[in-house]
Amino acid sequence: SQTIHQWPATLVQPVGSPLSLECTVEGTSNPNLYWYRQAAGRGLQLLFYSVGIGQISSEVPQNLSASRPQDRQFILSSKKLLLSDSGFYLCAWSVQLGQETQYFGPGTRLLVL
């Protein structure tokens, strides 16, 4: 069966510090991968998606970047965090791009102070 992992679960970082959040998927090959952010009181916003190794599409301009160094690994990064980067970050995968079922990881709660 397929599983998706995210770590860390919770992170508190000062403004201006770097960020690296990791997402890995097990039990499937060549998944499509997604990073979403859920800010307090708001819905989910798609940040990035990837259809393959090294292929990243950005949905919104922002202070964050994503990378996919391996088939089942998706990393969300920032060189300098802003207060507005605080939120709940969710990684998801699907079999085909935009396919009806996206499976979500447990999320990483990021607080920037």
Add this chain to the structure above:
Amino acid sequence: GEDVEQSLFLSVREGDSSVINCTYTDSSSTYLYWYKQEPGAGLQLLTYIFSNMDMKQDQRLTVLLNKKDKHLSLRIADTQTGDSAIYFCAERNQAGTALIFGKGTTLSVSS
């Protein structure tokens, strides 16, 4: 642009039915989804409906789709305290690259 709207809160008593409503904008959406998020957790797919269907039933869950009004609803029969969570409605974006989510409806179930 694409947008999904939901009411933010719903409070029901245990054993009652809950109905969570959603409106969407993209009439070309082929799939519409309901996800559940328990406190501090990721999203769990509850159910989805194809745009050529009017209704889908899955145990205690009933999804109704009104394509003319672009209205989607989720009915939970015999609501339990374990159903307390945030429920998200979502549609596929026009590019087919990802899902557009509503802001979520917080369902509170009291005993």
